[in-house]
Amino acid sequence: MTTLIDLAGHLAAEQTADEAVKDVVAVIAAACVQISRVVASGAISGSLGAAGQINVQDEEQKKLDIITNDILREALKACPAVAGLASEELEAIETAGRKGGFLVTFDPLDGSSNIDVNVSVGTIFSILPAPDDREPNEQDFLLPGRQQVAAGYVVYGPQTMLVLTLSRGVFGFTLSADGTWLMTHDAVAISPETAEFAINMSNQRHWAEPVRRYIEGCLQGKDGPRGKNFNMRWVASMVADVHRILMRGGIFLYPWDAREPDKPGKLRLLYEANPMALIVERAGGKATDGQTAILDLQPTKLHQRVPVVLGSANEVDRVSAA
Numbered sequence: 001m002t003t004l005i006d007l008a009g010h011l012a013a014e015q016t017a018d019e020a021v022k023d024v025v026a027v028i029a030a031a032c033v034q035i036s037r038v039v040a041s042g043a044i045s046g047s048l049g050a051a052g053q054i055n056v057q058d059e060e061q062k063k064l065d066i067i068t069n070d071i072l073r074e075a076l077k078a079c080p081a082v083a084g085l086a087s088e089e090l091e092a093i094e095t096a097g098r099k100g101g102f103l104v105t106f107d108p109l110d111g112s113s114n115i116d117v118n119v120s121v122g123t124i125f126s127i128l129p130a131p132d133d134r135e136p137n138e139q140d141f142l143l144p145g146r147q148q149v150a151a152g153y154v155v156y157g158p159q160t161m162l163v164l165t166l167s168r169g170v171f172g173f174t175l176s177a178d179g180t181w182l183m184t185h186d187a188v189a190i191s192p193e194t195a196e197f198a199i200n201m202s203n204q205r206h207w208a209e210p211v212r213r214y215i216e217g218c219l220q221g222k223d224g225p226r227g228k229n230f231n232m233r234w235v236a237s238m239v240a241d242v243h244r245i246l247m248r249g250g251i252f253l254y255p256w257d258a259r260e261p262d263k264p265g266k267l268r269l270l271y272e273a274n275p276m277a278l279i280v281e282r283a284g285g286k287a288t289d290g291q292t293a294i295l296d297l298q299p300t301k302l303h304q305r306v307p308v309v310l311g312s313a314n315e316v317d318r319v320s321a322a
């Protein structure tokens with residue numbers, strides 16, 4: 001087996017990324033090693049179950065949501081290159097008393113409803129430029145996703161893997177027993193075609209007509225308009241579903257639905273859709289809100305939600321045309 005490059009080696013070799021961005025990535029990666037250990041300890045450390053409080057998303061917080069959020073918060077605030085942060089678990093931004101450097105948005109434990117049943121969960125992060133002449137305010141976080149300088153996620157599954165994009169390409173690192181991230185995937189690419197879709201089918205009666213038409217076409221299989229049979233997967237953990245799509249193709253949909261007609265969808269733009277969209281596009285896939293590229297959307301609120309369709313490029317186009 002060839003000697004695997006570690007994350008530090010990959011970052012050192014990255015010629016086009018700002019050295020300070022690499023520092024932020026290294027801090028996040030180290031924090032996620034700590035998170036992987038507390039997630040893996042589960043019931044042993046008494047970290048499973050509800051925390052008994054509701055977060056800004058009006059969702060019941062798990063103990064691990066809070067534990068993992070604190071791990072990332074402390075690590076980022078101690079990093080000289082970080083001027084501010086925003087988290088799914090925090091109502092407001094937090095600043096570090098610095099100017100310049102970078103802003104980090106993150107979902108510390110995506111899919112945490114799976115944690116108590118031992119199904120893969122993940123951490124998602126996005127790194128944006130901070131204003132160089134003053135401390136950041138909330139408005140400074142509201143940048144279109146195309147302005148991200150880096151994005152990544154860590155999936156805590158059978159392997160713990162970090163998937164990362166800085167200035168080009170998508171790279172995968174597997175966490176080794178000694179806590180080192182070793183590059184195991186050096187050219188992650190999403191096939192343009194697929195026969196596998198991911199959507200929560202229990203919401204079918206609530207979808208808008210184009211999504212219903214598109215999924216119906218897939219369900220009709222080889223005798224229907226698509227002329228081929230489709231498989232379905234739904235982990236209910238975006239990181240796990242997106243990772244599968246990066247590894248073997250597929251399309252993921254969390255569309256608008258009539259259950260909350262005033263909300264555009266469930267997933268959050270700044271720290272779920274934007275980082276995943278950058279990774280998917282860099283891997284040759286597409287990510288839209290059903291019509292417009294996610295990365296071109298102008299955010300208006302910190303915890304703004306957005307419909308998400310992402311994955312194999314030709315399939316994403318078929319949803320837009322449905």
Ligand code: P6P
Pocket residue numbers: 110111112113200236237238239254266267
């Ligand atoms: P549902 C997890 O709570 C999450 O935010 C995403 O990770 C996941 O794709 C989605 O919600 C699952 O939603 O409605 O199927 O439970």
